[in-house]
Amino acid sequence: xxxxxxxxxxxxxxxxxxxxxxxxxxxxxxxxxxxxxxxxxxxxxxxxxxxxxxxxxxxxxxxxxxxxxxxxxxxxxxxxxxxxxxxxxxxxxxxxxxxxxxxxxxxxxxxxxxxxxxxxxxxxxxxxxxxxxxxxxxxxxxxxxxxxxxxxxxxxxxxxxxxxxxxxxxxxxxxxxxxxxxxxxxxxxxxxxxxxxxxxxxxxxxxxxxxxxxxxxxxxxxxxxxxxxxxxxxxxxxxxxxxxxxxxxxxxxxxxxxxxxxxxxxxxxxxxxxxxxxxxxxxxxxxxxxxxxxxxxxxxxxxxxxxxxxxxxxxxxxxxxxxxxxxxxxxxxxxxxxxxxxxxxxxxxxxxxxxxxxxxxxxxxxxxxxxxxxxxxxxxxxxxxxxxxxxxxxxxxxxxxxxxxxxxxxxxxxxxxxxxxxxxxxxxxxxxxxxxxx
Amino acid sequence: xxxxxxxxxxxxxxxxxxxxxxxxxxxxxxxxxxxxxxxxxxxxxxxxxxxxxxxxxxxxxxxxxxxxxxxxxxxxxxxxxxxxxxxxxxxxxxxxxxxxxxxxxxxxxxxxxxxxxxxxxxxxxxxxxxxxxxxxxxxxxxxxxxxxxxxxxxxxxxxxxxxxxxxxxxxxxxxxxxxxxxxxxxxxxxxxxxxxxxxxxxxxxxxxxxxxxxxxxxxxxxxxxxxxxxxxxxxxxxxxxxxxxxxxxxxxxxxxxxxxxxxxxxxxxxxxxxxxxx
Numbered sequence: 014x015x016x017x018x019x020x021x022x023x024x025x026x027x028x029x030x031x032x033x034x035x036x037x038x039x040x041x042x043x044x045x046x047x048x049x050x051x052x053x054x055x056x057x058x059x060x061x062x063x064x065x066x067x068x069x070x071x072x073x074x075x076x077x078x079x080x081x082x083x084x085x086x087x088x089x090x091x092x093x094x095x096x097x098x099x100x101x102x103x104x105x106x107x108x109x110x111x112x113x114x115x116x117x118x119x120x121x122x123x124x125x126x127x128x129x130x131x132x133x134x135x136x137x138x139x140x141x142x143x144x145x146x147x148x149x150x151x152x153x154x155x156x157x158x159x160x161x162x163x164x165x166x167x168x169x170x171x172x173x174x175x176x177x178x179x180x181x182x183x184x185x186x187x188x189x190x191x192x193x194x195x196x197x198x199x200x201x202x203x204x205x206x207x208x209x210x211x212x213x214x215x216x217x218x219x220x221x222x223x224x225x226x227x228x229x230x231x232x233x234x235x236x237x238x239x240x241x242x243x244x245x246x247x248x249x250x251x252x253x254x255x256x257x258x259x260x261x262x263x264x265x266x267x268x269x270x271x272x273x274x275x276x277x278x279x280x281x282x283x284x285x286x287x288x289x290x291x292x293x294x295x296x297x298x299x300x301x302x303x304x305x306x307x308x309x310x311x312x313x314x315x316x317x318x319x320x321x322x323x324x325x326x327x328x329x330x331x332x333x334x335x336x337x338x339x340x341x342x343x344x345x346x347x348x349x350x351x352x353x354x355x356x357x358x359x360x361x362x363x364x365x366x367x368x369x370x371x372x373x374x375x376x377x378x379x380x381x382x383x384x385x386x387x388x389x390x391x392x393x394x395x396x397x398x399x400x401x402x403x404x405x406x407x408x409x410x411x412x413x414x415x416x417x418x419x420x421x422x423x424x425x426x427x428x429x430x431x432x433x434x435x436x437x438x439x440x441x442x443x444x445x446x447x448x449x450x451x
Numbered sequence: 452x453x454x455x456x457x458x459x460x461x462x463x464x465x466x467x468x469x470x471x472x473x474x475x476x477x478x479x480x481x482x483x484x485x486x487x488x489x490x491x492x493x494x495x496x497x498x499x500x501x502x503x504x505x506x507x508x509x510x511x512x513x514x515x516x517x518x519x520x521x522x523x524x525x526x527x528x529x530x531x532x533x534x535x536x537x538x539x540x541x542x543x544x545x546x547x548x549x550x551x552x553x554x555x556x557x558x559x560x561x562x563x564x565x566x567x568x569x570x571x572x573x574x575x576x577x578x579x580x581x582x583x584x585x586x587x588x589x590x591x592x593x594x595x596x597x598x599x600x601x602x603x604x605x606x607x608x609x610x611x612x613x614x615x616x617x618x619x620x621x622x623x624x625x626x627x628x629x630x631x632x633x634x635x636x637x638x639x640x641x642x643x644x645x646x647x648x649x650x651x652x653x654x655x656x657x658x659x660x661x662x663x664x665x666x667x668x669x670x671x672x673x674x675x676x677x678x679x680x681x682x683x684x685x686x687x688x689x690x691x692x693x694x695x696x697x698x699x700x701x702x703x704x705x706x707x708x709x710x711x712x713x714x715x716x717x718x719x720x721x722x723x724x725x726x727x728x729x
Contacts, residue, residue: 184576
């Protein structure tokens with residue numbers, strides 16, 4: 014764990030490659046876990062492979078990796094199967110049924126590992142977060158090159174997953190979106206479900222050594238979730254999830270060997286940092302996504318409410334000039350009627366002055382010709398809507414104001430003309446106020 | 452089936468005459484003694500009926516009467532306890548391509564990252580077959596179906612950005628593109644705007660003219676006599692089935708709804724008015 018903070022290609026290159034392959038292999042089927050809202054099944058399966066490893070060893074007495082692999086995959090798929098059964102028979106929701114299945118299997122696994130402990134070197138910390146740093150140590154020779162065994166295995170799994178999604182893209186799409194149409198169209202949606210679960214189990218087992226059985230869940234779920242925030246097309250989502258997964262692996266390892274040294278420590282766990290980086294990338298996507306991001310939504314909301322308030326100010330001045338009252342049309346009055354904030358009202362009125370909609374004389378506002386034009390449009394929209402809501406939509410007169418107050422900001426000339434026609438060109442609104450013509 | 456894009460119109464006409472001649476001799480759907488149980492409690496019990504070719508059939512009954520269950524059982528989507536179902540005189544397996552299904556709008560996740568056109572194209576997946584990609588002619592057919600339901604310009608809209616009525620139209624387009632002879636629809640009129648309801652019923656009538664049969668779960672008793680020429684009144688059992696003017700009576704509705712009916716008088720009144728005008 015206390016590796017050198019310097020980048021050494023022969024070591025770090027392989028570690029990063031293993032990280033990328035692992036993250037990509039998990040992200041590909043992860044898209045469908047996320048979209049089918051069964052992300053936790055990835056969690057359940059990755060936990061349940063533990064007893065699979067132990068059972069394979071106890072039954073066959075062999076430590077060959079293929080036997081262990083098969084055992085783990087079988088138990089992983091059984092998890093999905095049992096979850097489905099318990100949900101069907103026990104009438105419990107999927108979350109609870111998963112909780113029952115994977116904790117039971119995990120416990121069985123723990124018991125068996127204790128039994129097998131003398132023969133199998135399953136280190137608890139390794140189970141939790143893997144040993145990706147050991148990647149370069151165990152190599153196999155392929156075409157004269159010494160390639161780490163883990164890299165070969167993860168590359169194979171990533172390739173299988175990619176091919177599966179490409180070949181069965183259409184089938185995965187229809188089965189995930191509408192299982193009953195899929196079945197009615199002759200695509201066996203249960204079969205696709207379990208094929209997907211086999212891939213999830215295979216991926217979880219293959220990633221087990223590198224990143225452990227908890228962090229692999231992050232790889233299944235986080236990159237696809239981040240990708241979903243950035244696009245609303247399935248093909249782009251899968252591509253983006255692959256990119257995000259790769260970025261998380263590269264940045265994760267880089268920060269594992271650099272960040273701790275800034276604080277005088279040795280390097281940190283790469284697998285942990287990869288998962289952490291995925292989380293950071295997700296957070297970034299959640300904040301800055303162009304359509305659904307938190308920030309853009311806040312800005313959009315802010316802009317809309319500012320526009321509405323600035324229009325309300327004009328409409329209020331129009332009404333005050335229409336029917337003169339004892340109140341002076343100054344900032345204090347505007348604020349108290351519209352319940353708006355101090356500086357925002359002042360700011361908006363200053364902008365109205367700059368745009369030539371309003372004149373100010375000793376703090377008293379008056380609409381200019383252009384301002385009156387805008388006020389006419391707004392008030393006309395408002396009163397036409399009130400008339401329409403009462404006469405055409407049958408809304409009681411005491412409930413129309415609020416609706417009209419909202420609608421007036423989204424009503425253009427064309428819509429006003431149609432409202433006018435539909436309500437047979439009224440001269441007053443239901444409250445008796447005159448409807449100005451434009 | 453269709454050789455080329457230009458021949459599509461012609462081809463549609465051909466399949467229309469073909470299905471007309473087929474339909475004249477075949478009963479689109481026969482259900483015999485169908486029982487479906489959920490946790491050993493029967494949901495529908497000993498249901499049997501036949502519907503005539505080229506008809507527009509309404510399935511009417513109170514909540515929990517087993518209407519959706521009936522459609523799903525016909526489509527073999529849920530296991531049946533006993534009974535037999537025939538589609539155009541054969542088993543569903545043999546005639547699956549002639550049956551189209553429009554599920555309830557809530558049955559799918561509308562946040563799924565696909566466009567309206569993608570959803571419609573799914574209706575063609577069976578034709579395309581396993582693992583093959585869709586060809587340009589398929590996308591064109593999907594586009595035409597979207598245009599036929601009046602939302603051709605929304606093809607690239609992600610489906611959660613569609614209104615309820617537009618989503619329902621998308622589902623209908625997906626069924627249209629299948630070119631089936633028998634359509635099963637689960638509440639296509641639920642929570643849609645008036646213009647969508649009108650558009651849907653127009654399309655159902657066009658399909659009827661083309662000799663296709665539709666079986667539609669419907670809730671609004673007012674419009675039953677206007678929309679459907681045949682009804683199945685269901686409340687776990689079939690209370691009555693037959694031509695609307697014979698079966699859609701006050702007495703039968705009372706049996707179906709167990710006296711809880713408030714809209715009953717209005718509905719029967721609407722029916723009488725229609726009969727007089729006919």
